Amino acid sequence: xxxxxxxxxxxxxxxxxxxxxxxxxxxxxxxxxxxxxxxxxxxxxxxxxxxxxxxxxxxxxxxxxxxxxxxxxxxxxxxxxxxxxxxxxxxxxxxxxxxxxxxxxxxxxxxxxxxxxxxxxxxxxxxxxxxxxxxxxxxxxxxxxxxxxxxxxxxxxxxxxxxxxxxxxxxxxxxxxxxxxxxxxxxxxxxxxxxxxxxxxxxxxxxxxxxxxxxxxxxxxxxxxxxxxxxxxxxxxxxxxxxxxxxxxxxxxxxxxxxxxxxxxxxxxxxxxxxxxxx
Amino acid sequence: xxxxxxxxxxxxxxxxxxxxxxxxxxxxxxxxxxxxxxxxxxxxxxxxxxxxxxxxxxxxxxxxxxxxxxxxxxxxxxxxxxxxxxxxxxxxxxxxxxxxxxxxxxxxxxxxxxxxxxxxxxxxxxxxxxxxxxxxxxxxxxxxxxxxxxxxxxxxxxxxxxxxxxxxxxxxxxxxxxxxxxxxxxxxxxxxxxxxxxxxxxxxxxxxxxxxxxxxxxxxxxxxxxxxxxxxxxxxxxxxxxxxx
Numbered sequence: 001x002x003x004x005x006x007x008x009x010x011x012x013x014x015x016x017x018x019x020x021x022x023x024x025x026x027x028x029x030x031x032x033x034x035x036x037x038x039x040x041x042x043x044x045x046x047x048x049x050x051x052x053x054x055x056x057x058x059x060x061x062x063x064x065x066x067x068x069x070x071x072x073x074x075x076x077x078x079x080x081x082x083x084x085x086x087x088x089x090x091x092x093x094x095x096x097x098x099x100x101x102x103x104x105x106x107x108x109x110x111x112x113x114x115x116x117x118x119x120x121x122x123x124x125x126x127x128x129x130x131x132x133x134x135x136x137x138x139x140x141x142x143x144x145x146x147x148x149x150x151x152x153x154x155x156x157x158x159x160x161x162x163x164x165x166x167x168x169x170x171x172x173x174x175x176x177x178x179x180x181x182x183x184x185x186x187x188x189x190x191x192x193x194x195x196x197x198x199x200x201x202x203x204x205x206x207x208x209x210x211x212x213x214x215x216x217x218x219x220x221x222x223x224x225x226x227x228x229x230x231x232x233x234x235x236x237x238x239x240x241x242x243x244x245x246x247x248x249x250x251x252x253x254x255x256x257x258x259x260x261x262x263x264x265x266x267x268x269x270x271x272x273x274x275x276x277x278x279x
Numbered sequence: 280x281x282x283x284x285x286x287x288x289x290x291x292x293x294x295x296x297x298x299x300x301x302x303x304x305x306x307x308x309x310x311x312x313x314x315x316x317x318x319x320x321x322x323x324x325x326x327x328x329x330x331x332x333x334x335x336x337x338x339x340x341x342x343x344x345x346x347x348x349x350x351x352x353x354x355x356x357x358x359x360x361x362x363x364x365x366x367x368x369x370x371x372x373x374x375x376x377x378x379x380x381x382x383x384x385x386x387x388x389x390x391x392x393x394x395x396x397x398x399x400x401x402x403x404x405x406x407x408x409x410x411x412x413x414x415x416x417x418x419x420x421x422x423x424x425x426x427x428x429x430x431x432x433x434x435x436x437x438x439x440x441x442x443x444x445x446x447x448x449x450x451x452x453x454x455x456x457x458x459x460x461x462x463x464x465x466x467x468x469x470x471x472x473x474x475x476x477x478x479x480x481x482x483x484x485x486x487x488x489x490x491x492x493x494x495x496x497x498x499x500x501x502x503x504x505x506x507x508x509x510x511x512x513x514x515x516x517x518x519x520x521x522x523x524x
Contacts, residue, residue, distance in 0.1 A: 178369035182428075185331050186383035186435055187359035196382055201373045 031269055037262045044255050054248050058239055065235030066256060072149065072231065073218045076156040080217075081210075083157055084164025089194070091169040102165065109162035114155075115223050121155040122146060122227035152224035160217055167213065171206035172198055204275050211268030215261050222257070232256060284309050284439060284470055285330060290339030292325060292494075299325045300336065301494040307439075310468040314481045314502070317491035318517055323474045326491070327441050330472065331361045344438050359387060362432030366444040368424040370416035376403070376427050377412040380434050388435065395434075402430035406460050422453025426460055433464075440464065442473040476521050478506070490514045 047055045090102025109117070126146040133141025175198050183193035225234035236253040240246045283306035292300040299322050307313055315323040328334040330341060332354045341348045343357045371379050380399035384390045390398070403409045406426040408419075416424055425445055432440060442461065446454040458480045465471055465484040475481070481488060482502050489499045490509070497511050506522065509515045 176367075176369075178365060178367055179371065181333055182363070182365065182369035182371070182431075183383070185333060185358055185361070185363035186432070187355055187387040188383060189355060192386050196386060197371050201371075204373070 031266055031273075033262075033269070034266055037259065037266060040255060040259050040262060044252070044259065047252065047255075051248075054243065054245055055252055058236075058249055058252050061239045062232055062235040062253065062256070065230055065232040068149070068230055069218075069221055069232040070260070072153055072156070072224060072229065073214075073221045076153050076160065076221070077214055077217055079153070079157040080160040080164050080213075083161030084168050085199075087161055087165025088168025088172060091165055092172060106162045106165050109159055112159075114159045114220055115226070117159050118152060118155040118223055118227050121151045121158075122148065125151065148224075148228040152227055152229045155227075156217065156221065156224070160213060160220075163213060164210075167206050167209045168202070171202035171209075174205050175201050207272050207275060208268070211265070211272070214268065215264050218261055218264060219257065282309070283307055284344055285472070286340075286342040287326075287330070288340050290326070290329060290336045290341060292322075292329065292334065292336040298494050300329070302339070303491075303494070303496055304339075305489070305496065307470065307472060310470055311486050312465045312469075312471045312473070312484045313487045313489060314473045314475060314485040315489045315491060316474075316476055316481075316517070316521075321491040322494040323491045324443050325494075327443050327472060327474050330439075330441055331358050331363055333363070359435060360438045362435060362437035362440045364425070364428050364432055364440065364442045364445050366447050368416070368421070368428045368448070370424055370428055370431070372416050375413050375415055376408075376419070379416070379427060380431050383431070384434050398434050399430070402433050403427075405433075405463075406430045407456070420453060421449045422456045425449065425453075425457045429457075429460055429464075439470045439472065442471065442475065444474050446475065446477055478522065482506070490517070492517070 048059065087102050087105060090098045091106065093099045093102070126144055129141055129144045133139070133144060172194075179197050179201065180193055183197040184190070188196070221231060222233040225231050225237065230238075232253060236249050240249040243249075285305070285307040287303060287305040290300050290303045291298070301322075303322070303326055305313075305326075315326065317323045325334055329336050330343065332341075332348050344360050346353050346357050346360075348354060348357055370376075371382065374382065377396070377399055380402060381392070381395040384395040384398060385392070388395075400409065400412070403412055406429055408423050408426055411419060411423060411427070416427070419427065429440075429445075445461070446457055449457065454477070458477060461471070461473070461480060462484055471484075473480075473485075485502050487499055488502045488505045490497050490505065490511070490513075492513050498505065498509065498514055505514070506518060509518055
């Protein structure tokens with residue numbers, strides 16, 4: 001009902017009003033659920049102010065972990081957007097080889113737990129590379145040392161790329177066939193039509209599920225704590241085992257994750273509203 | 280016919296086990312307006328879609344403006360010369376009318392922004408909706424959308440225009456505005472292949488009417504001859520149904 005009560009900020013020309021479609025205007029009102037973000041932030045602030053020991057100390061200790069968590073999540077997210085697009089296009093390819101490879105990728109990766117994949121990337125892959133170094137007599141490969149963060153990002157992207165591929169595929173398939181036909185009959189190549197006509201529309205369709213994936217990725221990034229990445233979860237565990245105060249540590253870590261996920265959900269919601277369009 | 284712009288020779292097409300086209304041959308001359316009529320499922324839309332290779336065909340050959348439809352390079356070359364107008368308009372729904380008209384000019388013809396814009400403005404004037412340039416397709420009526428779709432195809436300076444039941448999805452009062460644009464185009468000498476049951480347009484613009492049934496061309500003649508004295512029994516049956524109202 002708020003929509004009918006609040007007048008638009010900008011003065012609109014009569015011409016625009018004639019063509020006005022209800023619900024098509026980007027909402028200028030504050031999304032009501034921001035208060036939940038504020039509530040959690042407020043709660044954390046209260047803990048820090050009134051119980052600086054241990055909460056302020058914990059925050060000091062885990063802050064570099066927050067940076068790692070955010071960095072790993074953002075880098076993985078950007079990369080998986082690309083992998084997902086390639087995978088999604090592959091799943092729609094009429095080329096049998098490309099279709100089979102991308103389908104195998106999606107089906108196999110979806111069937112293995114992310115934790116198992118991350119452990120395999122960190123513990124098994126470097127050993128395989130070292131074996132290969134031995135076999136080929138290459139000292140560079142033989143002495144291969146894994147960077148935990150790089151392998152964690154690869155593991156996350158490899159796994160989430162598969163889920164992303166399916167989201168892209170569904171999004172592209174949801175665009176009416178006539179859009180591709182119209183673009184092709186104007187002389188565009190398949191890739192030109194994809195890039196300029198189909199994908200921009202598909203992207204708006206898949207924005208909500210992509211947003212969900214981002215939030216899921218943010219949470220699942222805590223799994224990298226088992227493969228030697230000093231993220232928020234791992235830093236929390238370190239502090240907790242040093243000071244034996246699990247209740248306070250995990251309360252604060254949980255709240256910090258909650259702030260990040262709730263905030264992300266609001267941003268996704270805002271982007272969705274901005275890019276909404278009429279068919 | 281001396282030098283047909285479209286040469287279709289013995290084209291066969293199957294949808295699984297269904298024969299959609301059974302050895303269709305047809306020549307269309309420069310500047311000719313041909314209307315294809317026939318019952319649904321007769322293969323008329325399929326034939327039209329074969330001309331710019333939106334449908335593949337199993338046997339036979341099609342040549343457009345001297346370019347045989349084979350290989351991806353040639354198919355894209357043919358598509359640049361052939362404009363297509365669809366029953367469901369198929370405007371790019373995420374773009375404004377202006378961007379709908381400019382996109383392929385920029386991407387396919389490599390025209391400058393300014394040149395593409397000027398072409399688009401000229402064509403929007405031509406189809407009678409210069410004031411809708413900044414609107415999204417969803418804000419336009421069906422008739423306006425179809426006129427934009429025609430303008431979008433014309434922006435590529437095609438040699439041939441294909442119309443696949445361009446007025447079938449329109450309210451009666453919007454049909455006229457689209458047919459007027461098509462009629463003007465025909466008078467300018469555009470080569471047009473039209474799948475439509477609009478008898479008024481056919482009588483006014485068509486040089487030839489082609490009657491298709493079950494994937495074959497049963498008969499072809501100028502409109503007044505075909506409508507007034509059809510040769511085949513099947514043609515008579517069909518025409519009695521669409522001409523009576």
